[in-house]
Amino acid sequence: MIRDQETLDQLRLVVGRFVRERLQPLEAEVATSDRIPEQLVDEMKQLGLFGMTIPEDYGGLGLTMEEEACVAMQLGQTSPAFRSIIGTNNGIGSAALVFDGTEAQKQKYLPKYATGELIGSFCLTEPDVGSDAAAVKTTAKCTGDGYILNGTKRFITNAPMAGTFTVMARTNPNEPGASGVSAFIVDADSAGVSLGPKDKKMGQAGSYTCDVIFEDVTVPVENLIGGVEGKGFATAMKVLDRGRLHIAAISVGMADRLIDDALAYAMEREQFGKPIAEHQLIQAMLADSKTEAYAARSMVLDSARKRDDGEAVSTLASCCKLFATEMVGRVADRAVQIHGGAGYIAEYAVERFYRDVRLFRLYEGTSEIQRLIIARNMIRDSV
Ligand SMILES: Cc1cc2nc3c(=O)[nH]c(=O)nc-3n(C[C@H](O)[C@H](O)[C@H](O)COP(=O)(O)OP(=O)(O)OC[C@H]3O[C@@H](n4cnc5c(N)ncnc54)[C@H](O)[C@@H]3O)c2cc1C
Numbered sequence: 001m002i003r004d005q006e007t008l009d010q011l012r013l014v015v016g017r018f019v020r021e022r023l024q025p026l027e028a029e030v031a032t033s034d035r036i037p038e039q040l041v042d043e044m045k046q047l048g049l050f051g052m053t054i055p056e057d058y059g060g061l062g063l064t065m066e067e068e069a070c071v072a073m074q075l076g077q078t079s080p081a082f083r084s085i086i087g088t089n090n091g092i093g094s095a096a097l098v099f100d101g102t103e104a105q106k107q108k109y110l111p112k113y114a115t116g117e118l119i120g121s122f123c124l125t126e127p128d129v130g131s132d133a134a135a136v137k138t139t140a141k142c143t144g145d146g147y148i149l150n151g152t153k154r155f156i157t158n159a160p161m162a163g164t165f166t167v168m169a170r171t172n173p174n175e176p177g178a179s180g181v182s183a184f185i186v187d188a189d190s191a192g193v194s195l196g197p198k199d200k201k202m203g204q205a206g207s208y209t210c211d212v213i214f215e216d217v218t219v220p221v222e223n224l225i226g227g228v229e230g231k232g233f234a235t236a237m238k239v240l241d242r243g244r245l246h247i248a249a250i251s252v253g254m255a256d257r258l259i260d261d262a263l264a265y266a267m268e269r270e271q272f273g274k275p276i277a278e279h280q281l282i283q284a285m286l287a288d289s290k291t292e293a294y295a296a297r298s299m300v301l302d303s304a305r306k307r308d309d310g311e312a313v314s315t316l317a318s319c320c321k322l323f324a325t326e327m328v329g330r331v332a333d334r335a336v337q338i339h340g341g342a343g344y345i346a347e348y349a350v351e352r353f354y355r356d357v358r359l360f361r362l363y364e365g366t367s368e369i370q371r372l373i374i375a376r377n378m379i380r381d382s383v
Contacts, residue, residue: 001064001308008067015074018047023078030206031352036085044086044116051114053090053242055098058110065242065304069249073297076253077260080356081206083250088158089113091246092364093120095239096166096183100226105185109164118163123153123212124236131369133168134178134233138214140169147171147224149186149217155209155363159195162188165212168236171229183225183232192217203355237314243364244317245307248300248324251360254353255293255324255331261350262286262335265342276338285334293331296324315377322370325360332357 002008022043030036044050053068054060063071068090075083088094094113097105112118129135138151149169156165165186172180186193196211225235263286266277276282303316335350336343343350361367 001066001305002070003064003067008070011061011067012070012074014047015049015071016077018043019074019078023082027079027349027352030079030081031346032205034205036081036206040082041085041116044082048114049086050089050116052086053098054094054110054114058106059114060110065245065307066301069245069300069304072246072249073253073256073300076250076255077257079204079206079352080250080254080359081204084157084204084207085161086116087246088121088162089116089119091243092122092239093158093162093164093166095242096122096225096235097185099238100183100231100235101185102222102225102227104222105225109185112163119158119161120164120166121156121158121162121212122239123156123159123165123167125154125156127152127154131366133236134181135176136168136170136181136233138167138169139173140167140171140182140184140219142171142229143218146221147184147219149184149192149214149219151214153212153214155199156212157207157209157363159210159212160198160208164188165193166225166239167214168232169214171232175230178233179230181232181236182229183235184219185223185225186214186217186219190217190219202358203352204359240364241314241317242307244321244370245300245304245313247360247364248296248317248320249304251324251328251357252293252297252300254357255289255296255328258328258331258335258350258353259286259289259293261348262289262338265348266338269340282338285338289331289334292327296320296327299323315374315381318365318370318373318377321365322367322374325357326367328357329361 051060052063056062140147167184170180171182192215194213199209307313332354
């Protein structure tokens with residue numbers, strides 16, 4: 001749902017200009033330095049980019065899903081590391097509070113996420129718990145007026161900068177499945193919280209992940225999200241439904257950029273006496289990429305509208321994430337192919353993007369897990 005077309009058009013214009021004029025020129029520098037300049041982060045704060053999805057009552061822009069998808073398609077047109085720094089505050093790092101937090105929890109944290117004063121991270125994955133996310137081993141033992149958390153969380157995006165962690169932990173040791181899991185908001189400076197070294201990743205230089213370790217961390221009872229035990233897994237799944245649509249929208253934006261770069265190169269590079277864009281096998285790659293990106297865009301916007309209309313879109317969000325992230329992998333592969341040997345050389349952005357987009361098929365549920373969700377829901381809905 002678009003609340004006001006003119007306002008959204010203006011936001012897209014501003015974000016599009018920021019991407020072209022401020023972010024794209026710094027892509028190579030960020031890839032080499034593995035660091036996003038502080039000045040850029042400040043500019044993102046000023047533009048309100050940390051609070052796009054935080055409700056207006058808490059200082060954010062309160063974008064609907066369709067509006068968020070439209071903006072994400074703009075943000076996707078540059079190195080994903082730039083999006084990553086604002087990604088958790090707009091998604092997995094704040095959404096548990098937005099959806100299920102108590103009023104006091106929202107008042108305390110959401111305004112600070114919206115301004116970027118506080119970075120929120122999301123802690124579900126563990127060394128032994130990945131796709132089977134309901135098997136969370138981190139424990140939260142009730143002490144009466146609070147909880148004691150113990151466990152290790154793995155690959156946590158933005159953890160080195162985070163001020164808070166949304167942590168999924170098992171409050172009921174006798175219940176090994178989803179209903180034994182609760183969600184907590186944990187301040188990063190709590191005694192007993194420590195970080196592992198930054199992970200050395202395949203791509204997305206400038207964005208960071210690391211382990212987050214909880215050793216006898218005391219968490220006050222008012223930090224149990226929603227104030228109810230046993231709802232943490234359900235909250236996490238709601239968070240991921242929205243996150244999956246966001247990642248799908250980012251994949252569409254990245255595909256647009258890859259297509260632009262591939263087309264520009266194909267029109268300029270000559271072989272056999274003419275631009276390679278005039279060779280039909282190159283045209284086929286361009287056309288397939290354009291078609292697939294258009295299909296993904298249509299899927300994402302349709303699902304986003306349905307979600308805004310109040311429909312349950314868990315299946316559709318998985319369809320979008322599966323198709324769009326696999327699509328951008330194929331588009332990146334073709335973009336490298338169109339560049340020939342140059343596509344393998346770091347000077348060209350497509351070499352970097354080829355590695356960057358590989359992550360989209362892995363986090364927030366792998367492609368295999370999306371397929372399992374889609375099929376499971378199909379079977380459930382048929383009876
Ligand atoms: C850069 C990065 C950032 C991340 N950020 C975060 C974050 O901020 N917070 C967070 O909580 N997590 C985060 N993750 C973790 C991510 O969500 C997990 O890595 C992902 O869900 C997969 O889990 P896993 O790595 O344990 O793989 P596994 O679950 O061990 O899977 C390994 C392989 O087996 C397949 N597989 C597993 N189960 C099945 C099945 N039943 N049927 C068929 N195939 C199956 C998988 O699809 C995969 O191909 C991040 C990961 C990375 C790499």
